[in-house]
Amino acid sequence: MRELKPDLVQPGTPGGATPAGAEARLPLWRSAASQRTRDLAWCTLSPPLLAALPDEYRSEVARLAQWPAGERAAWQAWLAHADPDTLPETIAELSGHPDPTGSRSLRLGRHAERLLHFALGHAPGMALMAANVPIRRANGHGIQTLGELDLIWRDPALGQVVHWEMAAKFYLMVDAIDGGTDRRAFVGPNLVDRLGDKLDHIVRRQLPLGRTAEAEALVGCPVNRSEIYLLGWLFYRDGVLPPGLASLGIAPDHLHGWWSTLEAWHARATAPENRGSRWCRLPRVDWLSGARVDEAGTEQAGTLCQALARRFADPDQVWRREAPVMICELTPAEGEPGVWLERSRGFIVPPDWEGRARLRAGRP
Template sequence: MHLNFLNLEHDEPWLALRQPLVRQLAFCIGSPNILRSLPADLAITHPFQLHDDATWNKHLKNYWPRLQQLDRHPEALADFLQQLKSTRLGLRFEMFLWFWLLDSGHHPYRLLGHSIQKIDGPKTLGELDFVLLNTETGEVEHWEAALKYYLAERDFSLPHWHGLNRSDTLSRKLHHFTEKQFQFADALNHQIQRRFCILKGQLYLPERSSCAALPDWINPARRIGLWGQRLPDAALQFYRLQRHEWICPQAQPSSHAAQWWTDGLYKAACQEHYYMFRRPGLLLHSLT
């Protein structure tokens, strides 16, 4: 499969950092959303937005001196992540964003609350990931964060992007955002004025496909991988990534070139090529 958008150069400054945790933090802040717009066929119940690439680039640039400091002395970040007992990548992603938002002086936000439950009597209506004040605009914003890995099938249209658990689809996630997660008008005695989805991770295209173009709502600024059920080119010396490396690989290969392939994400040793391997007919459980 030869698709021109798979071979684009991508600006990935986090790859210049040494410490694994700091590389992951930088990725969580600076990487673009996997979507650049909401699909036109998504029915909107409660409106929300996506930050553009320039916003994340600016945040990463402003935070870069702090990241370099953490790369030399990562103890504060490591200690903060000790709070996380779960291995779920989505929660790890949220923790990295929380660390950054608490690190005041490097961004225009004042964090008002994190993981805020909305309760009506005995019933929990939902939970808001982040509520913050944008000191540049004076507006209160509600952010929902998600780290997702979706595999395209068929014609790459919205219904045909599946997570590792096939019940976790991009369509279902976007509908959950607009119908449930962004339903609240206020939180912590503040009126919510803007709502943003932070949707990062990676998308994967089938290695064999007749489609020659991506939907216009897919963000080409985020590197796209391939997925398949056969072994890729052995000359690239793919190795299997550890679970936390799905966010950002370590600076050096964390394992030897793969001899025995199991389901998971693989990376070429000397290139930024990513391959999601899946055995035929196996129902995988979501890692996110």
């Protein structure tokens, strides 16, 4: 079992321990008291999923996004001292008073984009030029919308105009069934998308839009660089990181958790060394940053196991039976009675999920 550095997010399994004194070194997106601050920090300061693009994209005009080092440090200092009341609302807050025009999308990916827009507009030294720019082209049938540029900003050091396409994704690694052979693949918990498909769409369809004449006309100047701003979490069977991730381009410090069957998780969660932990179910709106939960919102492993068993056996709701559930292991916050902080996170999958995931991962 691989053990993570204490200043990163997760031990690999529910049994991994947070070293003594580690809370003082926790990143802002895990330690801040306000979820507004944590979510904004996660979207701007957490490690990327990829250290390099796979070899198949070497011929493409694409690269991975990076904040300029000086501006990133200045932004971190700004955010650490910002009044949370002045920061963008969380999805949970937004859902309480949705905009009747529909402009406030409550999808997790759109929310992450919205937070990055805010950051580039407020980070010292950064210059946000445009966001969510639709690219349209006239053809014989009228006006066709080709896509949308997520973010356009000016690099303060180089004076270049940069196009960022952002995605916040959550994938579970499985062995794909592919022509009788097994290969590793990352699939979404609902089996709709895959990491390879998402990269292909960004690199070959979205990034080229920044180099079109239509984009130059809208921005008012050529775009010098188009980059992928990809964040998220990857989840591995029972928290075991397989060898060879670097060859897939996965960053060595990427955020990761575990996925398990209900029985395998319960066996680990109730082992003697883990009985001091408590647990909570993480709704999708809380998937981004580290969880911070009042004790009243926590559960014992046995109680949670019974609730999930009922869910996966629900005769009336197919989606409840088939959908994995993200849960979070919690430990007491040092010096804050009644507050519990995330120790690890992972998905509990229904009994037939792995077979369906392997088939989905192997499809063209």
